[in-house]
Amino acid sequence: MVSSPAPDQESEGKGDISCEKLVARFLTYGSQDDEGLIRRAFDVAFKAHAEQSRDNGDPYITHPLAVAMILARFRLDAQSICTALLHDTIEDTGVSHDDLKRQFGATVADLVDGVTKLTRLELQSDRTKQAENFRKLVLAMSKDIRVLLVKLADRLHNMRTLHFVERTDRRQRIARETLDIYAPLAERIGMDRVKTELQNLSFAQLEPEADSTIRTRLNYLRGQGADVIEDVRCELLRLCHEAGLKDVQVSGREKSPYSIWEKMQRRNVAFEQLSDIMAFRVVVDTRESCYAALGAVHAAYPMIAGRFKDYISTPKANGYQSLHTGVTLRSPRNQKIEVQIRTRPMHDVAENGVAAHWAYKEGTGVQEGGYGGLRRPRWVQDLLEILEASSAPDEFLENTKLELYQDQVFCFTPKGQLISLPRGATPVDFAYAVHSQIGDTCVGAKINGRLMPLRHELENGDQVEIMTARGGAPSPSWERFVVTGKARARIRRYVTQQQRQAALDSGRVALAKAFRQEGVDGAEKVIETTLKALKQSSLSDLYVAVGSNALTARDVVHAAYPELRRVQRVPRMLAGLPGVLGTAGPRLHAGGGNALGRKPSARAVPLVGLGSGVAVHYAACCHPLPGDRIVGVVATGKGVTIHTRNCQTLESFAATPERFLDVDWDYDAMARTGDGGAVRVGRISVVAENDASVLAGITNAISRCDAPMVNLKIVNRQLEYMEIIVDVEVRDLRHLSSVIAGLRAVSGITQADRARS
Template sequence: MLRQYELVERVLAYDPDADEAMLNRAYVYTVQKHGSQKRASGDPYFSHPVEVAGLMTELKLDQETIITALLHDTVEDTLATVDEVERLFGPEVARLVDGVTKLSKIETMSDTERAAENLRKFLLAMSEDLRVLLVKLADRLHNMRTLHYIKSEDKRRRIARETMEIYAPLAERVGMYEYMREMQLLAFEQLEPEAYATITGRLTAIRTDEGAQVDSIALAIKQTLAEAGLKVEVSGREKHPFSIWRKMAERHVSFEQITDIMAFRVLTDSAEDCYTALGLLHRTWQMIPGRFKDYISTPKMNGYKGLHTSLIYNNAMRVEVQIKTQEMHRINEFGLAAHWAYKQGALPDGQVGWVRDLVEILEASHDPDELLENTKMAIYQDRIFAFTPKGALHQLPKGATPIDFAFAVHTNLGAQAVGAKINGRHVPLRTPLGNGDVVEIIKSRSSEPQLSWLAFVVTGKARAAIRRAVRQKERAEIAEIGRKLYDEIAERLPSKIGKKALADAIKRLKYANEEELMVAIGSAKIDDRQVMEALVPGSAKNLPASEGWPSQQRAIAVRGLTPGMAFKLADCCHPVPGDRIVGLRRVGQGVTVHAIDCMSLANGIDADWIDLSWDARTDGAVGRIRAELYNRPGTLAEMAGVFAKNHANVVNLEMTQRENPFHTYEVDLEVRDLAHLTRIVSALRASDAVAQADRI
């Protein structure tokens, strides 16, 4: 653990004007506040914030960030308060400490809700000051370094999974690759201990047997470039164990089949030398087509710059080579932190926009699962580059579509999109974009986001915006239904009512405003008797029992429909047991049963809406799925095999689209319930024969 004078000397070494007295006070304060608290390792608890502060000094961050690192757990884990921190260390430190402070554990919340609420607070604080992110990443990194001291395997795995899914991608997203790699390695060790042991063992053997080979290849690269007059530094290493394991999983290959385990870094003095070195290497050794990437002319969103290429060394071995300047390498390893330390908070191009996107997702997400899903989409790597017709560059995840592109340009453009051109050619909105595509969005002011877009968009921003728009539309339509029912109820009252009676009714029924009441009426949360009684007390006393909207207590269930009342399952949404369902009843017709999220419900404005539920004896129903199969022999048989293995009977199968290299089928299946149908869709998605599968 760093001693007090060592920490202060580190800060003064790069910032002579730092307030030495305040740094000393912060060190003493955290030691006093944490007192006799111990970590799982048995070390004094204050050793953790001191080590986090030490990590911040390695990044040469300002004194406010160092003090924040020292105090980041005091408000949560001791009797310290934010007001006390502000009085002793100033409002800026207090704000940063409050931003980094983790939410106390709320035992009544699920793991997902706890994670989402923690992430929600973190993202809001990060949007106000990105130094919060830097301290949080260092906090998580040090906790991962001591994770093995925690006795509970379940707790270790939970922390490791959260690190792998949220914090490592966040570190990558802001260009802090050193932090990302170490977090991934430590989490990988906990989540896949057997794979970790196997791969690290193999790498150790390679390092022992072929260490001289790594050195000889590095020397050959350096000599080739030196002979052309270039001054360079060359180093070689084996690839990251987690990176190797992920490649093995993605390609379904063994360790022995991974050919490019060695990677080499070439550092030059200037960008011009980078391109000169690239040309020399390509002339000396054969390059592998499709493996060259120029991140100097087009940097990653996190500011990363460099040239990447893969070579076949001496006609036998694949090696990866990264070429950068010394400055690029420094920025690349510590990303956002390096920009903050050396450029007084200036951010790489794209960082401000990315944080803004995260805040938009935060505002649009409806529940914890949605927030986590959309945020993960926004922070994961693997990007492509696409351009507007005017040449503006946008980076998107692989697999992004014109709809993702439109929302990336502007939320309003995404909402109004009706068509797209890629490189001047009209294409469907679900078409995946490629690197370098020029994308033109065709829009209409009368257009609005479609629920069906969720089947193919891949960015968190697009998904969150679409869901928010669909929810708002559904709410408006339900309110409109409620208003129509309200007018009918008002006509049955003994006298006309005015605005005051309505305002009084809203208060009696404990709704916030008129719209809330109309939504409640439209969704049958309250019946007409309750509304009449709230408007004119006593008016519903003599109302016949059969008259009015069915109440929640008397909601007609499929298992208990009025004898003789006919019903059918809607062909538009094919509800199955496990779906939330609602019935539409029109005069002279039976009841049509729809899934609660069916788009056709918008056409039910002239019908009575009835809450329904499934009979416990219901023995299955017909569900419909859409599957895109690769156009090659045997894929249809493989899909049929998935159905057979999951004991699902095919009622109908129809090819709806033939567009090489895919054929699209719609299939009606007899299934037991929603879980059965979901398992089948998951099995299809896991099949190599199926490009995409979704429930309709």
């Protein structure tokens, strides 16, 4: 069987620790002006690693020499070759960054420094360290893609010699990391040969029995079907010649052991049930000839439905272009085969990816961002956005793996922009791929003109129109069906921010109440003095710690006023303040009771700033609660109505400022009685998925917070979401904040905030 060669797997440099072969290889495409630079780099590396050896006993210099040879086979520039030779010097020897900068220039020194930070990426420590190192890789390759090319060559040679590592667990950790991270990265930059070899080498370490079994079966079929493969190759060549195509090359190959095993796992079938382990590649001279060859193949053999893919008119994100089709041979035994058709430049890109595009000549922009005149790939930008959105290293690593593993579908915006997404992507993934802000405010989607659920899986060719709404926000439930790492990172970031804000608000209210109860100053300047003692980095972190119950409000008070730890304080009376009056409990409904039909509490409402016998009402527009800053508005014959100071209704009284009264809650009276008097109504606005189960979640969450629900109204219902107003009986603002925090944790709720109207 004829097959395209994998990257040379000979141990480059073994038995020969001079750089003559490397220089000779480089001079086949590079300039003689760079020969001296490469020889100097080799000399520095040779001296630096003189006392070191590899696991197999070879001098250590054989490793950087082999890495450099791999890059030379991909025809990379002299700076990349020097980086490969020097990539371990900063980490493992006494050579410094300044030494390299002085001898080889800033570019080589920075490249070596970038790779140095990444060479200990094996899973030899905890997962967090691995994730942190991978963050460095993303940042480094976003500035210069050659960092990734050197790292892939480094990992490829390490995998080729992995069998010399004695510890089985270490071999498997390295193989797992290679399969999870480096093979997908190689695929993303189009280096298919490197990806395939990394996958097969990793597979042999992780699943040795399966690898051995598949290779045995392949050897058997190779012996049984050698004549068939050659016959099919000759038949395809004849068909192309009859179609008028002259300069044609046809080669046959078999799928790699790892890809066969992956397909067996994905389809849950045995090896014998696979029908397309043979593939044939047709290489022609022009783009038009590709379609002519495709027509000849389809005219001769029945096409397998669903197996045709046109990656020429719609290339993959890594630049891959080819026509793929599956056909059934009439003999022998109706064998199914895959046929790939492409031009020679397309074939070069398919095999070597970014390396095929690399510019070596002067004036091609190699110095501009390290991309050889190429634009930074979109997926690299996506990884940077994931890095920005992920709050924890582990989360970044998980979301990155989602982003790297992709079998793509291609969809279009209404304006015709092409968006490539992984198989199984949804409109939410599409929205985030277009722009992060569109994803954050997405509330619905039209696919090919029809309104469809946000969890609908997109297919090739779909036109997707995203519907957004002002004030819309990601739903935590989206995380269950999105498949891109970018979408998941943004959703988690929003949820984390919401939870932090809820805890921050709750903590601020709790601290204000605690300081007032003790009768001491609770200004932020006072609270800031406690940060060091309580091991908090900022004031906001302290509020969050109190709101999430990591600290108690009393801990903070005692840290600010240590003398209070030793004195049992008696709640004090505020001297000279007017009497505490009030006649109204919760907001009254028709019939004289509250919304549950109960009579209001007979307890007095603890307010200060009012005269004796004044009737008090609480405004239904803002539902003021203890903890709010409030103001009283006098109405002739009706008493005083209490509003929050930020209530929009107050604007209507701007022309009569004499009606305003300066009032406040009597927190001392509340402390004295042990509660805040009668319960009050708090109003919450909720945006949730249009699902009956969400309503059950709302009622359960409110019940757990000991806040009886007095009213629930759906004010707006759409296909994907609904807006709900909920009235609950609470004691104060802190109690309401805990209810809101509980609602935000409910699956299916997108937004939960205090209603202001």
